[in-house]
Amino acid sequence: MTEAKIEADPKLPIIRITREFAATPAQLLRAHTDPDLFVQWCGPDSLVNKIDYWDARTGGSWRYVASRNGEEYAFHGSFHQVGPDRIVQTFTFEGQPDGVALETLWFEDLGDGRTRLHAQSLVDSFEGRDAWLQSGMEVGVEEGYAKLERLAVEGRI
Amino acid sequence: MTEAKIEADPKLPIIRITREFAATPAQLLRAHTDPDLFVQWCGPDSLVNKIDYWDARTGGSWRYVASRNGEEYAFHGSFHQVGPDRIVQTFTFEGQPDGVALETLWFEDLGDGRTRLHAQSLVDSFEGRDAWLQSGMEVGVEEGYAKLERLAVEGRI
Numbered sequence: 001m002t003e004a005k006i007e008a009d010p011k012l013p014i015i016r017i018t019r020e021f022a023a024t025p026a027q028l029l030r031a032h033t034d035p036d037l038f039v040q041w042c043g044p045d046s047l048v049n050k051i052d053y054w055d056a057r058t059g060g061s062w063r064y065v066a067s068r069n070g071e072e073y074a075f076h077g078s079f080h081q082v083g084p085d086r087i088v089q090t091f092t093f094e095g096q097p098d099g100v101a102l103e104t105l106w107f108e109d110l111g112d113g114r115t116r117l118h119a120q121s122l123v124d125s126f127e128g129r130d131a132w133l134q135s136g137m138e139v140g141v142e143e144g145y146a147k148l149e150r151l152a153v154e155g156r157i
Numbered sequence: 158m159t160e161a162k163i164e165a166d167p168k169l170p171i172i173r174i175t176r177e178f179a180a181t182p183a184q185l186l187r188a189h190t191d192p193d194l195f196v197q198w199c200g201p202d203s204l205v206n207k208i209d210y211w212d213a214r215t216g217g218s219w220r221y222v223a224s225r226n227g228e229e230y231a232f233h234g235s236f237h238q239v240g241p242d243r244i245v246q247t248f249t250f251e252g253q254p255d256g257v258a259l260e261t262l263w264f265e266d267l268g269d270g271r272t273r274l275h276a277q278s279l280v281d282s283f284e285g286r287d288a289w290l291q292s293g294m295e296v297g298v299e300e301g302y303a304k305l306e307r308l309a310v311e312g313r314i
Contacts, residue, residue, distance in 0.1 A: 011283075012169075012170060012281065012282070012283075013169060014281060053216075058218075059210075059217075059218030059233075059235060060216075060218075061215075061216030061217075061235070076216075077237060078216060078218070078235035078236065078237045078247065079235065080234060080235045080247040080249070080257060081249075081257075086255075088247070088257055090235065090237040090245070090247060090259070092237070092238075098243075100237060100238075100245055100259065100261075102247070102257065102259040102279070102281075104257075104281075120281065122259070122279065122281050124169065124171060124259075124261075124277065124279050125169070126168075126169075
């Protein structure tokens with residue numbers, strides 16, 4: 001079974017995630033930039049995502065709301081750079097409106113239709129980073145990436 | 158004489174700058190968001206700034222080119238958050254296109270028409286942070302903020 005590796009950098013306020021997928025870099029880029037695909041896989045299984053706005057180009061911005069039984073969690077950010085094998089974006093959970101992470105994703109082509117996704121999330125304090133790690137975020141990462149893998153395997157990306 | 162204080166955080170890959178101005182928070186916000194004002198003060202005296210694009214709202218983006226005797230230095234980024242007393246933005250110098258900083262500015266109202274500007278620049282390595290510090294950036298900071306102070310004192314903001 002493929003699992004995401006989630007690591008806290010010992011010297012920098014960074015979380016790094018890596019995960020292999022049965023998809024090309026172009027397919028992973030599409031899964032992260034096409035809003036109709038993105039809502040189908042991002043986050044834990046228990047939440048349903050709805051796009052508020054989404055403009056996946058360098059200089060664009062995005063916002064979506066994840067909900068469960070009437071509870072809502074909203075997120076927004078800017079796309080600093082989009083594609084072809086790299087996305088750099090800002091990320092704020094609106095429950096903590098002054099918090100912001102700088103996220104860098106890149107897609108390492110392994111050949112034979114496989115790609116290793118590298119995701120780096122940088123914040124400005126170790127406390128904020130460690131609180132995020134202890135929030136149960138790994139459930140969202142694992143379940144979300146499992147959904148993304150299924151989309152790829154089923155030929156839906 | 159008012160000078161900017163430029164500090165490297167000992168434990169985080171952050172540069173922090175503080176500087177007082179004879180201006181209100183609203184005036185400093187305008188100086189950072191109105192492109193016609195911004196080009197008049199940002200950076201060292203020896204460079205002339207020209208806006209390429211500029212959309213200073215939450216979710217907008219910006220690019221400008223600074224030139225001197227035919228040499229050009231281009232910069233671009235996204236406005237993650239704008240105002241009223243805080244700007245969060247990404248920043249890339251296109252000479253190092255994979256480098257990106259997450260910048261947070263906030264305007265501390267000191268009363269009597271004075272404001273302390275706090276600027277924090279976060280990057281993902283100490284090497285990158287220290288190279289930036291050693292690049293002569295303090296000349297641009299000091300000369301730029303001196304121009305901004307003059308604009309405020311002359312009632313042009």
